[in-house]
Amino acid sequence: MVCFNCKSQIPDNVTSCPNCGAPVMYQTQVKKEVKLRRWQRWMLYAVIAVVFIGMTAYAVKIYLDNAALMTRVAAVTQNLETARQELDTTKKTLSDSQGQLSQSKSEISQYQGQISDAQNQITQLTEGQKALTQKTEEYQKTINTQAQSLQGYQQFRNDLGVDNANVFNTLVQLGIGTSNKDFYKIKIADYNLGNGTDTDKDGLSDTVEAALGTNPAKADTNGNGYNDKMEILAGYNPVGTGKSPLDENFARANSGKILIQIDGKKEAWYVNPKDLKRYYLGRPGDAVKALQALQNISAQ
Numbered sequence: 001m002v003c004f005n006c007k008s009q010i011p012d013n014v015t016s017c018p019n020c021g022a023p024v025m026y027q028t029q030v031k032k033e034v035k036l037r038r039w040q041r042w043m044l045y046a047v048i049a050v051v052f053i054g055m056t057a058y059a060v061k062i063y064l065d066n067a068a069l070m071t072r073v074a075a076v077t078q079n080l081e082t083a084r085q086e087l088d089t090t091k092k093t094l095s096d097s098q099g100q101l102s103q104s105k106s107e108i109s110q111y112q113g114q115i116s117d118a119q120n121q122i123t124q125l126t127e128g129q130k131a132l133t134q135k136t137e138e139y140q141k142t143i144n145t146q147a148q149s150l151q152g153y154q155q156f157r158n159d160l161g162v163d164n165a166n167v168f169n170t171l172v173q174l175g176i177g178t179s180n181k182d183f184y185k186i187k188i189a190d191y192n193l194g195n196g197t198d199t200d201k202d203g204l205s206d207t208v209e210a211a212l213g214t215n216p217a218k219a220d221t222n223g224n225g226y227n228d229k230m231e232i233l234a235g236y237n238p239v240g241t242g243k244s245p246l247d248e249n250f251a252r253a254n255s256g257k258i259l260i261q262i263d264g265k266k267e268a269w270y271v272n273p274k275d276l277k278r279y280y281l282g283r284p285g286d287a288v289k290a291l292q293a294l295q296n297i298s299a300q
């Protein structure tokens with residue numbers, strides 16, 4: 001039994017609680033314990049019922065969750081199967097595309113080879129065209145130069161007056177018409193260069209400067225610090241830069257000849273065989289006199 005005063009366990013058939021001394025009424029105590037036991041039993045039943053209901057609800061929840069999970073798994077499985085089929089289709093398509101790509105690459109390689117061959121042919125044709133154009137230009141320049149020389153020589157003959165006819169005949173017999181380009185190949189001798197008016201006082205007469213293409217009003221035509229006469233006697237270009245394009249072979253080939261400057265004022269020059277220099281003879285009216293004086297000097 002249980003003492004309802006101190007809630008301690010006490011032996012049966014005692015009249016008072018050995019712990020607290022409270023009186024114990026047996027019949028009353030039994031009824032109270034029976035009532036307590038019943039209350040405890042119902043409480044146990046209630047707890048068991050609640051636990052059972054809770055477990056049942058949890059089991060139902062687990063079942064429903066499992067069912068939903070299985071549904072999702074089935075859907076995912078179906079999606080995976082669909083994706084696998086699509087992947088297989090994509091792989092097949094990719095394989096076909098790779099085959100087509102390989103074929104296209106092979107065709108492109110063939111086309112590139114054909115393009116390369118065509119480009120080589122075009123390059124050869126272009127080079128041939130350039131060479132042909134260059135040759136044509138060279139021939140045209142030669143023809144133009146010959147035409148200009150012939151025209152200048154004809155004009156030179158037309159420009160001569162009656163008084164110079166005899167002089168001209170002498171020069172024709174002794175000399176040849178020459179362009180300025182060829183004159184530059186022969187070095188100039190310091191002879192008869194200062195006879196006449198010398199406006200810029202550089203030692204070259206105005207007529208000589210006209211023949212050489214220098215500025216008669218400027219002692220240093222190219223402005224390099226040396227006067228025109230010093231430069232031409234040293235073999236330098238008085239109207240440009242660097243040396244004149246002297247050609248000893250050309251001078252030797254024309255030694256002993258009279259060269260008529262058809263591009264200028266028709267001045268005459270004599271190429272002396274001794275020093276291979278050209279000596280200024282002047283214009284037709286003065287050429288014979290200068291030539292005679294030059295012959296006297298050479299004889300001496």
